[in-house]
Amino acid sequence: MSISREEVERIAELARLEIPEDRMERMRAELSAVLEFVATLNRLDLAGCEISTFAPADAPLREDEPDGRRLDPARATAGAPEAEDGFFLVPPIVENLEP
Amino acid sequence: MSATELWRRSAARNAAEVRAGAVKAADVVESGWEGPARIWEADVHAVVHEDGPARAAGARAAGSGALAGVPVLVKDNLCTTDYPTTCGSRILAGWRSPYDATVIRRLREAGAVVAGKGNMDEFAMGSSTEFSCYGPTRNPYDLNRVPGGSSGGPAAAVAYGLVSLALGSDTGGSVRQPAAFCGVFGLKPTYGRLSRYGLVAFGSSLDQVGIFARHAGDIALAYSALAGPDRFDATTRLDPAPDVSGWAQGVKGLRFGWPQNLWKAGVASEVVEGLEQAASWLEKAGATRVTFDFLPGEYAVATYYLVATAEASSNLARFDGVRYGFRHPDTPDVRALYTRTRSAGFGPEVQRRFLLGTYALSAGYYDAYYLTAQKARTRIRREYQEAFARCDLMLMPAAPTTAFRLGEKTEDPLEMYLSDIFTIGANLAGIPGLTVPVGIGKGGLPLAVQLLGPEDGEGALLRAGRAVEVRGEIQRLEASHESEFAWPTRR
Numbered sequence: 112m113s114i115s116r117e118e119v120e121r122i123a124e125l126a127r128l129e130i131p132e133d134r135m136e137r138m139r140a141e142l143s144a145v146l147e148f149v150a151t152l153n154r155l156d157l158a159g160c161e162i163s164t165f166a167p168a169d170a171p172l173r174e175d176e177p178d179g180r181r182l183d184p185a186r187a188t189a190g191a192p193e194a195e196d197g198f199f200l201v202p203p204i205v206e207n208l209e210p
Numbered sequence: 211m212s213a214t215e216l217w218r219r220s221a222a223r224n225a226a227e228v229r230a231g232a233v234k235a236a237d238v239v240e241s242g243w244e245g246p247a248r249i250w251e252a253d254v255h256a257v258v259h260e261d262g263p264a265r266a267a268g269a270r271a272a273g274s275g276a277l278a279g280v281p282v283l284v285k286d287n288l289c290t291t292d293y294p295t296t297c298g299s300r301i302l303a304g305w306r307s308p309y310d311a312t313v314i315r316r317l318r319e320a321g322a323v324v325a326g327k328g329n330m331d332e333f334a335m336g337s338s339t340e341f342s343c344y345g346p347t348r349n350p351y352d353l354n355r356v357p358g359g360s361s362g363g364p365a366a367a368v369a370y371g372l373v374s375l376a377l378g379s380d381t382g383g384s385v386r387q388p389a390a391f392c393g394v395f396g397l398k399p400t401y402g403r404l405s406r407y408g409l410v411a412f413g414s415s416l417d418q419v420g421i422f423a424r425h426a427g428d429i430a431l432a433y434s435a436l437a438g439p440d441r442f443d444a445t446t447r448l449d450p451a452p453d454v455s456g457w458a459q460g461v462k463g464l465r466f467g468w469p470q471n472l473w474k475a476g477v478a479s480e481v482v483e484g485l486e487q488a489a490s491w492l493e494k495a496g497a498t499r500v501t502f503d504f505l506p507g508e509y510a511v512a513t514y515y516l517v518a519t520a521e522a523s524s525n526l527a528r529f530d531g532v533r534y535g536f537r538h539p540d541t542p543d544v545r546a547l548y549t550r551t552r553s554a555g556f557g558p559e560v561q562r563r564f565l566l567g568t569y570a571l572s573a574g575y576y577d578a579y580y581l582t583a584q585k586a587r588t589r590i591r592r593e594y595q596e597a598f599a600r601c602d603l604m605l606m607p608a609a610p611t612t613a614f615r616l617g618e619k620t621e622d623p624l625e626m627y628l629s630d631i632f633t634i635g636a637n638l639a640g641i642p643g644l645t646v647p648v649g650i651g652k653g654g655l656p657l658a659v660q661l662l663g664p665e666d667g668e669g670a671l672l673r674a675g676r677a678v679e680v681r682g683e684i685q686r687l688e689a690s691h692e693s694e695f696a697w698p699t700r701r
Contacts, residue, residue: 119565126523126568127530127548128561141623142565148624149512149579152586160585160592169448173441186308192537199532202543 112150113143216241218694221280221374221428225321228272228279235272235279239265239323242281246371249700253353256367257283258344259327264292268323275321276435282317283367283376286327287334288419289408290314297410298330298342301555302535311408312440313377313419320435325373329363332557333526334384334412336360337629340620341559348616349391350698351655355613358388361420365392368422369656370698375432376422380643381412382514383608383633385420386660389645390608393656393696395675397421397429398633400665401640402447405440413521414445416514416637424695426676429644430457433668457672462496464670466661467601469504472632478611484648484657489605491681492674500601505593507631509586514634515627516570516583522560523567529555562623591639598664603674607632608645608660612653636662644671646678649685650696 119139123130130138184197193200216224216238227233243265251257265281272279284290287297289307296302314324331341339347339362347362349355350370357366361378365388368376378385380398389396397420404419411417421432437451468489473482489499531537531551538550556564570579597604609629619626636643641664648657659678663671686696 114569118569122565122568122572125572126561126564127527127545127552128556128564129549129553130561134558138562138565141562142569144624145515145566145627146569148508148627149516149583151508151512152516152582155509155586155589157582157585157589160588162581162584163588163591171448180309182308188533189308190305190535191533192531192535201532202541202547204544 112146114139114146214241214245217245217371217374219374220425221277221423222425222431224374225276225278225280225431228321229274233279235323236266236269238279239269239281239325242325242372250350250370251372254348254350254366254370255345256329256347256363256370256372257326258286258296258298258329258342258363259293261293261326265323265325267292268318271318272323273321275319276431277317277375278321280322280375281325281373282322283325283328283364283373284314285361285364285378286330287379287410288314288377289410290324290327292324293327295327295410296535297334298332298344299556299560300343300536301529301551305535307408309408312405312442313436314408316436322375328361328367328376328378331360331362332560333410333522334360334379334381335522335559335563337383337387337626338614338619339363339388340616341557343557346616349613351393351650352613355615355655356391358391358609358613360384361422362388364422365389365394365396368392368394368424374424375428378420378422379409379412380418380420380637381416381518382637383630385422386633386643386645387609387630389422390658390660391613391656393647393650393658395423395426395429395647396645397433397668397671398636398643399433399437399668400642402445403437403451403668405443405446407440407442411525413518414525415521416518418637426457426672426679429675430454430672452666452668454669454672456669457676459673460495461492461674461677464497464603464674465500465601466492466497466674467597467604468499468501469597469604469606470501471503472507473607476610477607480612480651480653480657481607481610484651485605485607485659487657488646488648488659488678491678492605494681495677497674497677502597502600504597505590507635510590510635510638511627511631513583513586513590513638514630515566516579517587517638519563519567520570520580521567523564523571526560526564531555559623587638590635594635594639594641594662594664602663602670603667604662606660606662608658609633612651612655612657632660641665642668642671644675646675647682648678649682
């Protein structure tokens with residue numbers, strides 16, 4: 112199945128990616144080829160096949176007790192590109208609105 | 211044996227001598243760096259983060275456990291406090307984890323020393339270790355060829371002798387395929403047997419930490435030290451892990467499946483010769499061959515590239531320039547922060563998979579792609595269950611070819627995906643698989659086979675792996691009076 116340029120742009124937007132113009136046609140062709148290949152699944156008889164899950168069915172909740180391990184804000188933010196006083200710094204999210 | 215030759219030994223032997231006080235942990239750890247690394251590392255490029263003082267500190271803390279003083283190279287997607295963890299990606303440049311992965315913690319508790327971080331395809335997406343921001347790793351048996359992937363660095367390091375043990379991760383064959391290309395053992399355990407806590411997630415329902423070694427016994431040793439429930443990973447199985455201490459007990463009475471329809475076409479003749487060799491050795495050792503047809507691997511590949519990419523597009527949404535590593539310098543608003551950071555920070559293969567996964571999950575396509583793939587996964591899982599009603603394990607290729615050339619498949623994503631055709635099924639079904647080296651082929655490249663077992667079948671896999679290893683050693687001894695591991699030579 113072939114995917115259109117507009118669809119590539121739409122899913123790139125959803126995935127928060129920018130596909131540069133010079134890579135767009137190639138990406139479109141590669142995705143189309145892979146989608147064509149995965150269509151082989153339509154030949155597989157899936158009658159009676161439900162979705163599998165892999166977590167243990169009887170997984171109990173653990174006791175809600177601290178175990179002494181603690182990640183303090185300074186260490187948690189130490190690997191961030193920008194942080195201050197134990198907070199992650201980001202550009203403004205909300206415009207200044209008049210009250 | 212002089213201290214500088216300790217790297218040639220098995221992990222089990224070195225650990226026993228460290229415990230007995232016969233050798234020093236620091237000598238075991240450094241012998242790989244002082245010997246083989248000087249010959250190989252500049253060209254092979256298996257290691258992306260190394261740190262002499264961190265190794266020395268590890269050796270001092272080694273203690274007297276099952277892996278006392280054993281150096282272990284770990285894939286760059288396992289969180290370590292003493293080395294950066296960057297998943298072979300620009301987007302995590304320089305990032306250090308504030309905690310150790312559970313498997314790293316258990317390694318240290320067993321006395322092992324983290325020897326450094328191994329190269330990998332970016333976020334474990336690839337089958338050749340060419341998609342790393344640090345550049346490719348090369349195969350020590352032929353520097354013009356790939357080591358396989360995505361755990362190519364750990365596999366190559368075990369093959370050339372830097373370490374006797376290494377950890378990788380296996381989402382669709384990323385331990386078993388590079389183990390085959392580099393001629394070493396590689397185990398992907400049953401899903402839920404090794405904790406994924408601190409393994410940077412790719413496809414959470416498929417990911418397992420795996421083990422590389424040159425000897426079946428060393429895989430058993432490491433598995434025993436690492437496997438078992440973990441309160442930090444809710445998908446670990448709660449009952450005790452299978453006992454693999456019988457790895458040397460032989461294969462008398464074991465039935466191995468021989469799904470020969472799978473290699474009628476599209477599999478290199480050398481690979482088929484390796485399979486025949488392993489099968490005849492297993493029969494000589496007392497196992498029985500059971501021939502049957504099995505579901506072709508194309509269905510598994512198609513299922514995998516929907517399930518894995520969907521899970522990856524969700525898991526890797528966390529890399530957005532806020533909490534870890536790299537941030538694009540020009541980010542006027544949050545939207546630009548996300549989009550510019552991700553577009554500049556992730557490589558082309560990772561971006562391609564995000565798009566595929568996002569598409570499969572998006573409104574209007576979810577039923578046709580993701581849901582269909584989930585059902586196909588159940589069908590594939592049943593196929594394996596039916597097969598294991600007839601045999602104790604299955605003998606399969608680990609890959610359709612021996613190690614391919616650098617650049618051979620980077621231009622054709624589908625071609626690269628199909629190199630995982632024999633390994634992907636085990637991840638979809640949650641079952642264990644073991645790559646077993648068979649010898650060196652006529653072209654000078656390692657030949658290997660893959661054994662698959664039912665859930666918790668690790669014990670039988672290792673018994674069969676050991677049986678093949680023993681026959682290989684006997685053959686090498688007869689040929690050259692050289693019973694050691696088949697080391698690569700420079701060419």
